[in-house]
Amino acid sequence: MVKNRESFRKRKMSFARCNTAWRALALASAVAAAGVISDLAWAQDAYPNRPIRLVVGVGAGGPADTVARVVGQRMGEILGQQIVVENRPGGSGTIAADQVARLEADGYTLMMLTTNSAANETLFRNFKYKVGPDFTAIARLAETNNVLVVHPSLPAKNMAEFIAHAKAKPAEMFYATAGIGSSTHLTHALFDMMAGTKMTAVHYRGGGPAMADLLSGQVKIMFASIAPVIGAVREGKLRALATTGAKRDPAFPELPTVAEAVLPGFETQLWLGLGIKAGTPRPIVDKLAAAAAQALEAPQVKERLVKLGFATVSSTPATFDAFYKNEVAKWAKVIEVTGLPKQ
16 A cells, blocks of 8 residues: 555656646747747838849830839838849749749748739649739739830821731731730730731830830831830831720820720730739738838829829739739630630
């Protein structure tokens, strides 16, 4: 009996020591977790404490680059840190997406999302990175209609003449795009389908290089975004035939829309927005969205974008996410119907 009591006493002491050890471990874990939470909270409150990169998937000089610099500068002033635009052209924006997706979700690298970002999900067979699982939508920034411009050496003076010339001499009809899957490319593919024409695409790594060859006459046709062609049209270096929105564009009120002139129901736009790697803390996403909204309300930003042919857009991360998913579905249908070859 005494032996049993002694054994029981030893087991009781052993359990007590284990219980104390577990309590100490739990306390240490709680303290550590509290420290991590405190560090994360501090990091989010202090955000941003260094410059932020904004990666743009086209070269300098195109509309996405222009909007990135105009809006990014004002956002940087609001956030108290510079936003540095970094151009990563190529692969219809997939090179830029690949770079951003491989970085930490710490809020210090943003990506410009565009019409072709949504189209890429269908156009590329092995497209890796999508909004939702890989990127978080922050804010839609601006939108613009496209405008069909031709080099003055092309004889067409209006849309009817343009279509007639395209059907009569298809071998001469080379059109510039800002890249495979870009708004300029998709708009022309839709036009060919609806007009019954068959023109040949010449793809560039962004709107800037495409515009250079268009102005020189190396290519003679482009459904360009309005921003980079306003000056050239006003100076007579390019001839504008029609815009692509549902109604006439304020930048070219004298021009009919494509739908008004020849193809009822035809409508496309180029839109631009901000995204960030999925997993970025929500307070940071919300802070960036608020800064973007504030920047777009600045009179100097609105005035600059309007002069470039853009209208600013009000959105939240949730509304931009919903809009983006609708765009994916819309362009998936266009790509399938027009038979664009998948990359």
